[in-house]
Amino acid sequence: MSKTGTILVLDDDAAIRTVVAQALRRDGHRVTTTASFAEFEVQLRLTTPDVVISDVILPDGNGLDRVARLTAEHPSLPVIMLSAQNTLSTAVRATEVGAYDYLPKPFDLDALSRAVQGALARSAGGPLDAVDGDEGTLPLIGRSPAMQDVYRIIARVVSNDLTVLISGESGTGKELVAQAIHDLGPRRRSPFVALNMAAIPRELIEAELFGHERGAFTGAQARSAGRFEQAAGGTLFLDEIGDMPMEAQTRLLRVLQSGEFTTVGGARTIRADVRIVAATNRDLAGLVAGGQFREDLFYRLNVVPIALPALRARRQDIAALARHFLDKAAESGLPRKQLEPQAIAALEHYDWPGNVRELENIMRRMAVLARDERIDADEVRAMLGSAGAVPVEVDPGIEAAVRGRLERMAREEPAVFDDGTLYDRIIGEVERPLIEAMLARHGHNQLRAARALGINRNTLRKRLDTLGIDPATGRSGEPAAG
Numbered sequence: 336m337s338k339t340g341t342i343l344v345l346d347d348d349a350a351i352r353t354v355v356a357q358a359l360r361r362d363g364h365r366v367t368t369t370a371s372f373a374e375f376e377v378q379l380r381l382t383t384p385d386v387v388i389s390d391v392i393l394p395d396g397n398g399l400d401r402v403a404r405l406t407a408e409h410p411s412l413p414v415i416m417l418s419a420q421n422t423l424s425t426a427v428r429a430t431e432v433g434a435y436d437y438l439p440k441p442f443d444l445d446a447l448s449r450a451v452q453g454a455l456a457r458s459a460g461g462p463l464d465a466v467d468g469d470e471g472t473l474p475l476i477g478r479s480p481a482m483q484d485v486y487r488i489i490a491r492v493v494s495n496d497l498t499v500l501i502s503g504e505s506g507t508g509k510e511l512v513a514q515a516i517h518d519l520g521p522r523r524r525s526p527f528v529a530l531n532m533a534a535i536p537r538e539l540i541e542a543e544l545f546g547h548e549r550g551a552f553t554g555a556q557a558r559s560a561g562r563f564e565q566a567a568g569g570t571l572f573l574d575e576i577g578d579m580p581m582e583a584q585t586r587l588l589r590v591l592q593s594g595e596f597t598t599v600g601g602a603r604t605i606r607a608d609v610r611i612v613a614a615t616n617r618d619l620a621g622l623v624a625g626g627q628f629r630e631d632l633f634y635r636l637n638v639v640p641i642a643l644p645a646l647r648a649r650r651q652d653i654a655a656l657a658r659h660f661l662d663k664a665a666e667s668g669l670p671r672k673q674l675e676p677q678a679i680a681a682l683e684h685y686d687w688p689g690n691v692r693e694l695e696n697i698m699r700r701m702a703v704l705a706r707d708e709r710i711d712a713d714e715v716r717a718m719l720g721s722a723g724a725v726p727v728e729v730d731p732g733i734e735a736a737v738r739g740r741l742e743r744m745a746r747e748e749p750a751v752f753d754d755g756t757l758y759d760r761i762i763g764e765v766e767r768p769l770i771e772a773m774l775a776r777h778g779h780n781q782l783r784a785a786r787a788l789g790i791n792r793n794t795l796r797k798r799l800d801t802l803g804i805d806p807a808t809g810r811s812g813e814p815a816a817g
């Protein structure tokens with residue numbers, strides 16, 4: 336049977352108060368709603384709530400500050416925060432000030448109901464210690480629902496030492512998430528040490544991880560500390576864990592079980608004081624099924640799984656990420672560039688097989704290569720190559736016309752199929768009426784016609800020249816040679 340209790344709700348949005356109160360009353364709770372801090376303070380003296388639900392931004396103050404005071408005064412009172420500012424920073428700040436849970440708006444009523452159940456059942460847990468840095472310094476960009484799920488998990492794990500396994504395609508930000516978990520938690524003053532299993536020879540992995548004694552193997556001329564020792568007190572990030580050889584897996588498992596390790600060729604045991612965050616872009620469960628990864632190690636690592644979505648599964652984040660990377664480029668001394676709305680649309684159309692890393696590289700190249708301060712869609716498409724082109728649905732009328740034209744050519748001018756001009760001829764035949772129509776529509780203003788076509792003005796000028804279209808009249812003369 337689920338527990339019921341007294342819930343005090345603080346939100347300035349009347350609709351949210353009503354919906355939340357109705358849902359919680361349906362669950363059998365007693366609910367009081369308030370719209371401001373002033374009201375909330377009064378209610379707090381009248382009722383002793385079992386759970387508080389509070390919005391972050393309120394007309395008479397910041398909910399996070401108030402919650403910080405509330406949890407200091409009543410450490411065992413669970414507070415659930417609601418926020419429309421769906422950044423990692425808000426999720427972390429909410430946890431930091433001692434909030435029991437954090438729900439990004441819009442939220443699901445079932446999720447709220449579960450959070451209230453959890454809050455009622457909870458045993459008191461202390462808040463995190465303070466974190467340096469503010470919103471601007473947090474590294475993860477993107478407010479898509481998929482990333483908010485990620486932020487909520489991060490916020491929950493920063494204060495403990497649970498092992499985290501981050502999965503996601505290459506370039507989705509796995510290392511950045513590992514670094515954020517380290518930077519926001521109590522180990523942040525100790526080192527963050529990364530080791531990529533795919534980047535070092537297999538036979539050296541154990542010595543790299545655990546260190547080795549002098550003479551442990553050919554070439555080991557001096558004692559060397561391994562990554563476990565280097566990361567003491569901090570976080571050890573094991574990247575591409577799926578590429579770890581079997582023997583090293585067995586050794587790692589023993590360390591995770593016993594909390595101790597021995598160096599290669601050494602007899603001494605050393606306590607392993609590290610938080611482990613592992614990452615993989617391979618299907619680790621599949622590797623387990625195929626016998627290439629130890630099942631027991633998989634379960635040891637997969638205590639808190641974080642699945643990072645591919646960039647194409649969170650296209651809402653592309654604009655913010657692109658602007659962020661242009662800002663970063665400008666800060667590093669490259670020319671400052673801005674994206675036209677159509678350019679952003681073109682970025683959003685693309686599938687980003689290389690994920691955020693690919694977007695970062697493209698934006699850096701744009702900062703270096705784009706001609707003007709404002710980047711247009713044409714430049715974006717040119718940079719992305721044909722893969723970045725707008726998906727084309729062929730109109731059956733056009734398809735039939737092109738086929739018919741090819742059949743006529745085959746009958747009447749068969750030489751065209753051998754002289755290497757076919758592509759330009761057919762494209763020109765489609766392009767000419769298109770450009771002429773756009774020029775006419777825009778009163779022969781080339782800039783506006785170019786914009787409507789989604790091409791650069793200089794490109795349009797070149798095409799007019801090549802196709803022999805008179806820009807003033809929009810009519811064709813003789814095509815220019817070449």
Ligand SMILES: Nc1ncnc2c1ncn2[C@@H]1O[C@H](COP(=O)(O)OP(=O)(O)OP(=O)(O)O)[C@@H](O)[C@H]1O
Pocket residue numbers: 474475476477503504505506507508509510511512574616656691692695
């Ligand atoms: N949400 C994000 N906000 C800002 N920058 C990001 C974000 N995600 C990724 N990046 C940037 O994209 C690049 C690739 O990220 P990262 O190296 O963390 O990916 P990865 O998943 O670990 O890649 P791989 O699997 O190839 O090692 C980095 O420069 C990182 O700073």
